Amino acid sequence: MRCFSCNRAVTLASGERVGFRDTCDACGADLHVCRSCTHHDPAAYNECREPNAERVGDRERANRCDYFSPDERPAAGSAGDRSRAQLDALFRKR
Numbered sequence: 703m704r705c706f707s708c709n710r711a712v713t714l715a716s717g718e719r720v721g722f723r724d725t726c727d728a729c730g731a732d733l734h735v736c737r738s739c740t741h742h743d744p745a746a747y748n749e750c751r752e753p754n755a756e757r758v759g760d761r762e763r764a765n766r767c768d769y770f771s772p773d774e775r776p777a778a779g780s781a782g783d784r785s786r787a788q789l790d791a792l793f794r795k796r
Contacts, residue, residue: 703720703733703738703772703773703774704738704773704774705726705728705729705731705733705738706731706735706737706738706762707726707729707731707762708726708728708729708731710726710727710728710729712726712727712733714772720733720734720738720770720772721733721734722734722764722765722766723764731762732762732763732764733764734764734765734766734767734770735761735762735763735764735765736749736750736758736761736762736765736767737761737762738772738773739767739769739770739771739772739773740771740772740773740774741755741769741770741771742761742773744787744788744790744791745790745791749761749791750769752769754769755767755769
């Protein structure tokens with residue numbers, strides 16, 4: 703998986719899960735966060751493609767979501783790209 707904050711690769715052993723309190727060794731950001739999950743989608747209802755997941759207020763802080771699955775994709779490019787994606791999701795730009 704990759705850290706959503708610094709985009710550094712975080713190696714997980716086979717079958718290893720990301721703990722609720724795990725942090726990135728490089729930048730100290732929480733790892734068990736919505737932004738690092740395969741279900742996270744800013745354009746989806748509740749910003750999550752998992753329909754049974756509870757609403758999470760801060761998607762960049764550790765949470766206890768049982769549906770968390772580490773995302774293998776690299777984080778979005780620059781901060782400007784992330785901001786634009788968030789605005790597009792907010793206004794449902796298609």
